[in-house]
Amino acid sequence: MNSPIDTAAAPEPQRTIDIVNRSLKRRYRAERRFRFYGLAAIVLSLMFLALLFVSIVAKGYSAFWQTSIRLPIVFDPAVIQQDTLVNADYAALVREALFKKFPQVDGRQDKRQLTALMSSGSVYRLRDMVLKDPDLVGRGAEVWLLADDDVDMLIKGHFRRDLPEAERRVSDKQIAWIEQLESEGRLERRFNTTFLSAGDSREPELAGVWGAVSGSFFTLLITLSLSFPIGVAAAVYLEEFARKNRWTDLIEVNINNLAAVPSIVFGLLGLAVFLNFFGLPRSAPLVGGLVLTLMTLPTIIIASRSALKAVPPSIREAALGVGASKMQMVVHHVLPLALPGMLTGTIIGMARALGESAPLLMIGMVAFIVDIPKGFTDSATVLPVQIYLWSDSPERAFVERTSAAIMVLLAFLVVMNAGAIILRKKFERRW
Amino acid sequence: MPPAYLLIALLGLSTAAYYFGRRKAFALSGRAEGAAKLHSRPTYHGALTALWCGIPALLIFGFWLVFENQVITHLVVKELPEAIRSLAPDRMNLVINDIRNIESGSFASQAAEPAIQAAADHYHRLRSISNHALAAVSIALLTAIAVLVRGRITAGLRARNQVEAILTVLLVACSTIAIFTTIGIILSVLYEAIRFFKVIPITQFLFGLDWSPQMAIRADQVGSSGAFGAVPVFLGTILISAIAMVVAVPIGLMSAIYLSEYAGKRLRAVAKPLIEVLAGIPTVVYGFFAALTVAPVIRDWGSRLGLDVASESALAAGLVMGIMIIPFVSSLSDDFINAVPQSLRDGAYSLGATRSETIRQVIVPAAIPGIIGGVLLAVSRAIGETMIVVMAAGLSANLTVNPLKAVTTVTVQIVTLLVGDQEFDSPKTLAAFALGLILFIVTLCLNVIALYVVRKYREQYE
Structure with missing residues (x-):
């Protein structure tokens, strides 16, 4: 100095x-x-x-709002026969309504451009309406139908209207029609329920996160129901029963190491053992849950051990002093006191598992799955993997869908972590 | 009965067994004396009955499900016509898959061959027989044991001790799962990696300079010969991890120093959790951020400066990975800086050192082993990180250290080689396991060293 x-x-x-x-x-x-x-x-x-x-x-x-177009649909009995309610040509109804709305449109090219304004999903919307209420046939109704994702992107300003026509995905004519619909109040951005209730789709306006959320739910259910009891049992043994010797040292070193092993290695394990050796189904939440269990176990064991360590020895001595056996001492006195800390650690481990995607890629949870999974062995994907899949899609509309799915995922994580913090604040005890 | 319902039924029956055993114990004790006559409290008799019933039933259930598929497949294959049975093993697997798909009805195959259809029906029949047999066997076993155990319940039965012994065995079993996981990882990765090294010599894999794992599908195909020299992949991993550490170590360390030495209570209470939020964000979110926000910005700036920046540059991936790792470095460093005894600080101040001089010349040198341990853990994290590089780094294995070029990493290659169709006899698929083996060994070494250093350091000031 x-x-x-x-x-x-x-x-x-x-x-x-x-x-x-x-x-x-x-x-x-x-x-x-x-x-x-x-x-x-x-x-x-x-x-x-x-x-x-x-x-x-x-x-x-912006993905939470979706452009819809109101069309006067006539449920033409010539198109919908009583015996073909399910597979009638509902697309024809949409086309008819559009042509009636824009009678000046002529020529195949133009007509195709006009029908391209509507989402291909409007067919299912009309079908569901008719199936729910067969009396609609023969009558007319004003129906809000989803617009195509290109229209949606234009309305949201992601496609610039001042570009030369050749560089735009929406033609000048289409823009004119859209503006006409807008001025008549037939075009509106409405709350996007599809996004929150549908499964995956190749069409951005029909794609939703619900399939991925259900997949995540089933996967995490397996993970939680396996990793919590096993993790707590392992922690109890190591902290309360095990004598300090080579064997327990080995277990400890293993647990600490597993906590730092890259998650993708667990995916390799899952692929080689669960899929190839045991022959469990690919893409299933069951396998995903097993892999994530192995991955989160170290976190839960470490958290549970520190929760057990925080229980003062006087409690144990008092219990033993009045004649409880060691198991009774642990089960009746130490575990209840350590439980809040263990639960906090478990929630944090679950939050990590919810955000994890790399090991799940290995066991085939990246497939394109439209159906919403109903059980543990159905093909499914999870929220983070859905985000990964969408981020790869070329359509502009999937960018906002991806971001919105991220917002949904982050919302779940915030809720879980807030729960852990509240739990800790509420039950935290200083001895 | 589908296995899920059977499982619920078994659990329900075990619960019933609990009450069954407990009632017997109460009945034994008689009304007058209460439970005083018994060795253990009646709940232990119930628990003992439930454990004795539930554990064997569940074990049978588990083993049955594990081996059911293989046994049934074997039986079905035996019934197949000779023409199909003599197919090569990989074609055979396809046929079996077809049969399973038809059987589960998930797959409306275009007019399956009659032989296959028959096999699928056979498969279906066997499976339903197997399910029924499992239900019958496990429920019968459970009931039989319940009756048997009930008969053995006497006033002197040491039920508590027996229950506790069983529980202790369960606890030990749970604690060994960590060891089995490690063994499982090592065996599964090693087994496939050895198969890979039989085809591609290990020296060529470790020291070869050319990586293009696309194998020729036909023997006479030109071009994709399949080269498995992993040096470009290793170099790419090192490059991206190095960029990440250049970002994360200074920022993480300085923020840890500021938070522990300078910041007031209020700033610390706000900033520390907020920085740790960075660690809680899923990596797929960082990947999206890197690919769609950071990479275009870097490319724009680069082209403005007249530099040629690849759209999947190592810089973007490394930068974002660095952001992700900041909280690891900062929270670990924070721990170690706080662990330095106050007396060292007081000593430096009393000699007239300023605060920054104290930090730089006393506290950091005292904490350096711990900080190095933390940084090593962060490095192992960076090497194993997958989603950011899968989404933001490229696939082309360039042998370069230019951060503006696209490079690929070990994890990216593992993912691209294993996602999609896998053939477990092609070196292309097996190469992923060889890379996984290297990844596991390297991160294991880093972790062991780091944990050792950290533990030693902790002991030093305790």
Whole structure:
């Protein structure tokens, strides 16, 4: 800390305080600089966090509204016969309504462009309406039908209207029709229930997260029902019963290591053991849950052990002192006191499992699955994998769908973590 | 009866067995004396009955389901016509898959051959027989044991001790799962990797400079010869991890220092959890962020500066991975900085050192083993990270250290080689396991060293 002094230039011996005073300004500057670096590092990491959230929300919030077009549909009895309610040509109804709305449209090319404004899913909407109420046949009704994703993107401003026509996915004519519909109040952005209730689809306007959410639910149910009891039992044994010897040391080292093994390696294990050796079905929540169980077990064991460690020994001694057996002491006294801490650790482990996708890619949970899974052995995908799949899709509309799915995933994570924090705050006990 | 319902039924019956055993115990004790005559409290008699019934039934249930498929497949294959049975093993697998698909009805195959259809019917019949047999066997066993155990319940039965012994065995079994998992990982990865190294020499894999795992499908095909020199893949992994560490270590370390040494209570209470939120965000979200937000920005800036930036540059992936790792570095460093005894700080201050001088010359050197351990854990995290690189880094294995070029990593290759159709006799699929083996070994070494260093450091100040 003492700066070098030029002894030749100093004729008389200096006092230490002068040397210190001379260097003080420089040292204080260094101090301020250092402090600034520290603050900058914090600000930078918080900025990254804010940027991440802002960019996701800015991209994704619009997916919760979807453009619909109101058309006067005539349920023509010539098209819908009583015996063919299910597979009547509902597309013809939509076409008729559109042609009646725009009588000036002529020529095959133009007609095709006009029908391209509507989503291919409007057919199912009409079919469901008729199946629910067969009396509709022969009458007319104003029906809100989903617009195609290109129309939706145009309305939301993701396609620029001032580009040359050849570079746009929506032609000039289509824009004119859209503007006409808009001015008549027949075109509206309505709350997107499809997104929250449908399974995956190749058409962005028909794609939803519900299939992935159900897949995640079944997967996590398996994970929770296996990893919580096993994790707690392992922690209880290691903390309360096991003598410290080579064997328990080996288990400890293993647990600590498994907690840091890359998740994709668990996927390789699942592929080789559960799929190839045991022949369990591919893409099933059952296998996904097993793999995630192995992955979250170390987290839960470590958390449960620290919860057990926090229970003071006096409780144990008191229980043993009044004649409880060791098992009774653990089950009746130590476990109930340690349970909140264990649950907190479990919830955090579950939150990690919910966000995990790499090992699930290995066991085939990346398939394109339209149906909503109904059980543990149905083909399914999970929320993070759905995000991965959509992020690969070329359609512009899938970008906002992906961001919106991320928002759904983050919402689940926030709820779970908040639950863990509340649990900890409520039951936290200082002895 | 479908297995799921059977499982519920078995659990229900075991619960019934509990009450069955407990009632017997109450009956034994008689009204007058209460439960005092018994060795154990009646609940233990119930629990003992339930455990004795439930565990064997569940074991049979589990083993049955594990081996059911193989046995039935074997029986079905034996009934197949000679022409199909003499097919090569890989074609045979396809046929079996077809049969299973038809049987489960998930797959409306285009006019299946009569032989296959018959086999599927046969399969279906066998499966329903098997399900019924399983239900009959397990329920009969459960009931028989319940009656047997009930007969053995006497006033002197040491039910509590027996229940506790069974529970202890269960606890031990649960704690060994960690070991079995490790063994499972090692065996499964090693087995396939050895099969790979039989085809491709290990030296060629470790030191070859050319990676293009697409194998020729036909023997006379030109071009995709399949080269398995993994050096470009390793180099890409190192490059991206290095970029991540360049981002994460300074930011993480400085924020840990600021939070533990300078920040007031209020800032600490807000900033520390917020930084840790970064660790809780799923990696697929970071991947999306890297691919759709960061990568285009970097490419724009690069082209403005006249640089040629690949759209899947290592820089974008590394940068975002660095952001993800900040909280690992900062929270571990924070722990270690806090563990440095206050007396060291007081000593430095009393000599007239400023705070930053104390931190740089006393606290950080004292905490450095712990910090290095934390950084090693972060490195192992970066190497094993998958989704960010799958979404933001490329597939082309370029032998380069230019962060603006596209590189590929070990995890990306594992994912691309294993997603989709897998043939377990092609080196292309097996290569993924060889890469997995390398990944496991490297991260294992890093973890062991890091955990050792951290543990040693903790002991030093305790």
